[in-house]
Amino acid sequence: MGSCIRKTTGTTKQHPCGGNPCPRCGKCTDWTYDGDLKGAMEHWMRGESDEITDQKRWHRHPGATCAYIAIRARRTDHVCQCD
Numbered sequence: 001m002g003s004c005i006r007k008t009t010g011t012t013k014q015h016p017c018g019g020n021p022c023p024r025c026g027k028c029t030d031w032t033y034d035g036d037l038k039g040a041m042e043h044w045m046r047g048e049s050d051e052i053t054d055q056k057r058w059h060r061h062p063g064a065t066c067a068y069i070a071i072r073a074r075r076t077d078h079v080c081q082c083d
Contacts, residue, residue, distance in 0.1 A: 019066030022080040029080045030064035033057055041076055052076065 019028035033040070034057050043049035051057065060066070 017066050017068060017078055019064065019068075019078075020061075022082055024082050025080055027080040028066050028078050030061050030066035031068075031079050032059045032061065033076075033079070034059060037076065037079070037081055 017028050017030075019030040021027065022029045033052070035051070037052075040049065040052040044052045
């Protein structure tokens, strides 16, 4: 299950990271996590798991403009989590 939707609304405004913004929440839609992003982040914050840091689970969309080369656990707050 992906962590974001990827739709365009005709707006040219970019997220502060330079990425494409979600039309609902405004966060970056250039990255998708192939798992439960919210759950993985909660587990990481409690020190129970570091699966969110596995770069193989993060996928950059074609045409992405996000300035981040890779997603680290501390950067997940800028990633769209809309379903």
